[in-house]
Amino acid sequence: MSTPGDTRTVVRALATNYIQEALEILQRTTKKRLRFDELILSGRLSSTMGLANYRMVGNRYYYTITISSKIFKRDSIALKETCYHEVAHLADWQIYRKWGHGDTWCRLMRKLGLEPKVYIEPEEYVEAGYISVDERPIS
Numbered sequence: 001m002s003t004p005g006d007t008r009t010v011v012r013a014l015a016t017n018y019i020q021e022a023l024e025i026l027q028r029t030t031k032k033r034l035r036f037d038e039l040i041l042s043g044r045l046s047s048t049m050g051l052a053n054y055r056m057v058g059n060r061y062y063y064t065i066t067i068s069s070k071i072f073k074r075d076s077i078a079l080k081e082t083c084y085h086e087v088a089h090l091a092d093w094q095i096y097r098k099w100g101h102g103d104t105w106c107r108l109m110r111k112l113g114l115e116p117k118v119y120i121e122p123e124e125y126v127e128a129g130y131i132s133v134d135e136r137p138i139s
């Protein structure tokens with residue numbers, strides 16, 4: 001039997017790999033150096049599956065991605081796509097100073113081999129281990 005602690009460790013390791021993978025693809029295809037500082041697993045985040053953020057720390061930006069450990073319990077396409085989606089937000093900001101689901105973000109998503117969609121399909125929710133079939137935005 002796996003405990004909640006084990007599950008979080010697994011999700012953290014998977015998300016770390018997907019984020020790294022997405023950063024490498026975008027660095028290679030855009031020829032820009034991209035930064036990422038911290039992965040946060042949140043048991044409270046349930047309105048969205050993931051969240052990208054940046055804030056000023058001293059004189060530089062500090063980049064974080066939060067992944068919902070309430071929604072993600074195991075490996076899934078949805079986990080990978082959420083990580084890629086959030087990395088595209090951080091890259092969009094770092095390269096174009098844009099934030100949101102605009103043209104440049106869509107272009108970055110295509111470089112990652114994904115359709116630039118904001119909502120995931122109900123089937124993917126089930127796959128993610130989430131019981132609700134409500135559409136929820138990937139933030």
Ligand SMILES: [Zn+2]
Nearest residue numbers: 085089138139
């Ligand atoms: Zn988004």
